[in-house]
Every structure is written in C-alpha cells, then in structure tokens.
Amino acid sequence: MAAITVKPSIPKGTRDFGPAEMTRRNYIFDTIRKVFRRYGYQPIETPAMENLSTLLGKYGDEGDKLLFKILNSGDFLSSAGGPLPANPEKAALMISEKGLRYDLTVPFARYVVQHQSELTFPFKRFQIQPVWRADRPQKGRYREFYQCDVDVVGTNSLLCEVELVQIAADVFKALGINVCLKINNRKILAGMAEAIGAPDKMMDITVAIDKLDKIGLDNVNEELRADGLSDEQVEALQPILGLAGGKEEKLAGLEKILTSEVGKKGIEEVRTLFGYIDALGVDIKTELDLTLARGLNYYTGAIFEVKALDTEIGSISGGGRYDNLTGIFGLDGLSGVGISFGADRIYDVMTRLDLFPSEANAATDVLVANFGGDDEMYSLKVLARLRAEGLSGEIYPEPAKMKKQMGYADKRGIRFVVLCGENERLAQSVTIKDMAAGEQKTVSIDEAIAIIKG
C-alpha cells in the first residue's frame, strides 16, 4: 500500500457523524422509534440497493436522473449486449441494473407486494434508514440522509389519520419542539378544480397553489394562466385561495363553493379528522391549510405537513393518504396513509433552539487514572466494579503524566476521574475527582459509585 499524501475526503453531499452528533441524532431516532412502537408500528428494513426496475419511473423524469446507479460487477462492457449509445440514460441501463433507494415509500410498496402472503393486514410498519439522491449539494440538502417513515396499509379508516396526528404530537412534545401541523385533503383540491370547471387541471392548480407561500398570489395566478386556465377560471379560484380564518370559517366557506361529490367528501373527511383531534384532546396546534399540496402526485386523501414554529427552518415532517401505492407493483386496492419525519431538519431545529437535553451527551461517566505498576491491577478491578454497576468507564491506557490524563478526561467531557494510587490500594478506597466542581475526596468504592450515579 503506497502512502497517499493528499488529505482524504468524502464525496460531496455526504457527511461523517462524530460522537457528539451521533448521540444527538440517536436521541432523535430513539424518541421517534419509541413513539412509533407505542402506537403498535413494527420495524422493517429493506436493502440499500433495489433493482432499477423497481425504482425507475416512480419519481418522475427528474427523480430518475437523481437515482444513484450501481455499475454492474465484472466485465460490464462485454455483458452490456452491444456498444453504448451516446444517450447517458440509455447507456446507464445497459451497464447498471441496481440503484440506491431514493426514498422509503417505493421500497415499502415493493416489500408489501413481495411479502403480501406473510403479512397481516392492516400492516403497520416503520422504517428508519438512509436514502440517497444525486441532488446538487447545497446548504441543508444532502446526497445521503435518513428518513423516518411510519405507514399503515390495508385500511381506509380515518382512525389511521388520527393516529398519525397523535404520533406527530407525541414526537414533537417529547423532543420539545413547538410545531404547527397543517392539514389539507386532496379531495378538496380536486373539488376546487371541479368547482371552477377545470377538473383536468387539478394537478396544475395543486402545483401552483402549493407555491402560494413562496411566490405570492400574483405569481400563482400568472402560473395558473400559463397552465391554460382562463381568466374566468382563475377569477373563480380567488374566493377559495382567499379563504381566511380558523378551520370552521374555511370549511363553511368551502361548503358554499365545493358542490361536487369528491369536494363534499373531502370536507367531510377533514371535519371528521378535526372532530377526533378535538374530542381526544390531542396536544398539538393544528391548522387547515387549503394551499397545502406537497407536490406529490400519489396523495389521494389527507395531506399533512409539520412546521417548526420558533425558527425559519420550514417543514420538518409530512405525509398523507395514498390509495393505490402498491398498484404500481401489481397489487391493487390497498389504501395506505403515512407520515415521514425529517431527521436532519429536526436536528437543525433542535440545535438552533438549543433543545437537546443533557442526556443527549456522548461522554463516558468515569475515567480511571493509570498509575502503572502495582496500582494498575487494583485500578482495573475498581473499573470492573464500576462497569458492573452499569456505569460507563475507561482506564487511561498508559501510565502517562496526570496532567495528560486529566486533559484527556477534560477534552472528552468525562466528569469524574477516579484515582487509585498506593494509598487507595492499601486502604481499598478510591479518590474521586469531580471535574465540573474541581473537588476531590477519598471515599469507599461504594461511595464513589453513589457519587457518580448522582
């Protein structure tokens, strides 16, 4: 192995996580996982690599380009079955048959179809795994990031929507993040398109009004006209876009405008969902946001989005109901609903607002100093006792100068240092130093354990 003198690096858009970040990230994952379990969801994991036939065509043309493709092993050129065409997408398919997963939803749909005979429906699963996207790296956007998805498939019951709202409430309460959960319904969006006589423009209208917050009403109207809506249709949409007030006012306003069956159904679903939330006293701020569409084509009922309130980081969670996700893999008639928690965004919010509790701390409980010689074995036995009591502890591996050993404890953020020199060994005691208080005293091992446990 020849020495390389260039400082090593990692691919752009990817990250290393050191101990401090890991501990905070695990605090988030553990909190989310605990809530998922409390609601009866069960963990699954799928492979990082999926067949490209599973992934392609599921995320639109843009998504296909953002898939990381794995080069076939071995003599990939000979097995390509012919010379590579200049078109990179066609050429890629001749030398690559696997790709890294782009999200957890399509692998979940594939999983449900592949394992349908083993599963009990309704099937409630959660999945916490990284996904990969060849996006242009930018601040806060990565090419490898974790998703935390929770979904139930195999039932149309609105109780599932209620449960997801409860889960969001529990997760963000446990994390200490002040949020607003925005709710909309795709059927209301469809009802709007029908109400203005443009049912075939539902997607365009949805995409345009999804941008209302970002680009403002005038630009949305312009985009709607560019999409082929007549001035009359754009005009007819204004009362809907302008609906203000609380959910009751908005629903009352919608009831006057949406007269189609699907529109009425959407209003009813939203009313039912809010009714459950109120009756159960679910502890989360909610809002009916008629401009919420989340761009995703596959939602068919409820649409959710969670925003952090005390900082400008935006959406930290979102989801909705999809009626036929497994249909793309040949299994029709399974309705599902789910919500995804964005671990990176949540991490950023908690860091910015200083919300991590002191437990989310990577430090070891205690360092046993190393005096070498005869004292070493006594130190090792003391350390074994501390560990047997459930404390995390380490011994400095060499009998270095005390200043160096103390410096190590300090840099590592280890609060207690236990010293076992000759006097302590002969008395079967220890001297314990509290690095935070700067105090030390000589006590029995049991007393030291009590002090460290606080």
Place this chain on the structure above:
Amino acid sequence: MAAITVKPSIPKGTRDFGPAEMTRRNYIFDTIRKVFRRYGYQPIETPAMENLSTLLGKYGDEGDKLLFKILNSGDFLSSAGGPLPANPEKAALMISEKGLRYDLTVPFARYVVQHQSELTFPFKRFQIQPVWRADRPQKGRYREFYQCDVDVVGTNSLLCEVELVQIAADVFKALGINVCLKINNRKILAGMAEAIGAPDKMMDITVAIDKLDKIGLDNVNEELRADGLSDEQVEALQPILGLAGGKEEKLAGLEKILTSEVGKKGIEEVRTLFGYIDALGVDIKTELDLTLARGLNYYTGAIFEVKALDTEIGSISGGGRYDNLTGIFGLDGLSGVGISFGADRIYDVMTRLDLFPSEANAATDVLVANFGGDDEMYSLKVLARLRAEGLSGEIYPEPAKMKKQMGYADKRGIRFVVLCGENERLAQSVTIKDMAAGEQKTVSIDEAIAIIKG
C-alpha cells in the same frame, strides 16, 4: 405509472428484514452497543459511499473487484474524457468515482486522518453499519451485511487488548452464547518464519497455516513447498505446527524455538495478555491458537477470533492490532487494535440454539377492539391511557367482526385484547382477554394496566 405484473424482487445477495427479524437483530445490536458504551467507546457513522481513491488498493486485487462502484451522475460518457477501453477495471474508473464501503476499517482510518485535529487520542470508537461486497452470493454470505466494529487508536498499550477480551466476554455472556476466544500474535508468526530461516516467506506461511483447520497438515505442507519453502524449512516448521497442550505448554515450546527479537516479543505480549485475563478473572474461555492468522495483512500484534462452541457456524467475531493503518492516508505512527462482531453469524447461532429471550419479540402489548359508534371514542380514550402508561397499543381501525379482530391479534402475536362495548363504557370499565390463557374478565382500567404489565 403503468402497472407491472411481474412480482417485484430485490437484488441477489440482499435481504428484507421483517418485524420479527428486525426485533431479534436489534436485540443483538442493542446488546453489543450497550457493552461498547460501558467500556467508554463512542459511536461514529461514515457515509455509505466513499471516494474510490479511498477504497481502491486497500483490500488487494480481489477486493478491488468486489467493490460496488457508483456510476457518475449526469452525462457520464461525455465526462469520461475519452472512449472507454475494453478493460472493465480501467473503464469503470472513467465513469465511476465513488464506491460503497467494503468494510468499516478503511473508512475509520480515513475518518481518523480527516478529523485528526478534532479528535482526542487515544480515540475509542464503535461503528455499526452495513457494508457491501459484490461476492458470489451463497448460503450465509450476503452482498449487504452489517459489521459491528470497536477500535481504539493512538496507543500501544496492551490494556486495550485486555479490554477487547473483556468486551467479547460481556457481549457473548449477555447474548447467552458459549464461545471460545482464540488468541495469537503476528509477532509469533514472524518469529516462526525467522526460526526456520524464511523471514521473507512470513505471509505465505501465515496464509498456509491459517488453513490448517480446513485442509489438514499434509495439504498445508504441500502448499508451503509450492510457496518455495525447502523441505528442510517445512520440516523445521513441524514442531511449531505440532505444539499441543494448554497455553503454558505451547508458550514453553515456543520459547525453545523462537529466538529472534520479534518472536520473543510476541511470546511476551501473549504472556502479558493472558496474565491480565487470569488476574481479572475475565469470564470467557480462551485458547492460544498458533495457527490463527485471519488472512489479513495489516495485523501486527494480537490476533483474535471467537468461535461459537455449541454449533458448527464457525467464527462469529475477530480482530487484532494493526500498527499503521492510518499510514495509507498519510498519518503515520498511530497504532490501533479492534474487534468486529458478525451480526449475521451471531443471529444464525442464536436462532439455531434458540437463544433469543422472550423480550426479543416484535409484538404490540395490547389491541383495543373496535365496536364503532358511540363506543369508539371511549375505546380511543382507553387506548390513550394505556399508551400514557408506556404500553404499546393499537385499535383495530374498523368496526369489523370480532372474529376478524381477534384473528388479527392472534396473527400479530398480541397477547391482550381490550374490549370496550356499551356496558364497559357506561361502567367506565374494560373487558380484558388474555389470548394466551383464553380467559377474559371485566375490570377497571387501572386493573387492566396492571394485568398487561404483568
């Protein structure tokens, strides 16, 4: 999205993990993680993708071929800088600059060098992540599998070796697996090569005797001769290969044969390590195995391997000391030692010997039956109480027939079903059915909680 009628599948050598497997796997990971933490090791994670410049040349020519390479994004053919040569390895490098990690050791070395200014040495880290190898898939060998590595770098102290033995003892005791930890030392292997006058053949000798268990003494001798050892040299090696008895007998035998400085140092290191293990009473069966080499070129001192005793699965853990791993990335002089736990092998051993405890069970604690109508809200409120008590619980999402709801609880392995019908609602009580015992009774909510908590 057109419907696909072919049943979806996953790439060969990869696996889906369903709820039951996940819970058992997490039991293993959690047990290992808890021990690592108790010994003061801290978690890190590195990206799935590394630059190929980081990975290539680190695992030998065969390893280079087994790397999964990621096709460059965009117009990879135009940016290849010329027509692709017929040689697949050269061609791959023109259209691929990233690969999936092959193990956790090289990314760790890269991490240490890249982040050296932020780290406190000795640096004790653990890492539990999947790795990918384009191996020919076969029974028990996968293309995606988890490694659980624990290493300390930045000290030569043998206390680290002792600590790794303690960690292995704690892990396998906690998992209930009866094991033997085999120990050898690369310096002893070097001393053997010197003792027979073939110091330049140390690697060949090591590789050959590593196979002693598998292919037998005669075949090993033949391989040694094929490697260029003279008959006299092979003959001179026989007393070493034939050393029998306990560690004391073997060490005494070695002391007569190994006279070089490195050989003596190896014997001294092994004696010291066993001395610590005995004095601390580390609770694990150990053995000095002079044929243990573990094929890996980078070990320079202690070599470890753990075998499960009660089943024929073979090695479930292994590691050793490497003196200059970070040298390949330009940072010399950092000695490290580590051990890796094979989660898949451990899973197989525990499954075969039926060692998973009943806690390693994916089931939800309780299902609340759904009677619909007025009873539904009462059921939801009871469920919220159960969850607030830390129980995992779910409501059947539809007011289906009781037989169907009971069948769901049964298939999911949910032991308790709580029924909240009109009588219970009016009395603010619940009827609880123990699916295991087949009994049911009507009790207060508090009593039900006590029953479920057992």
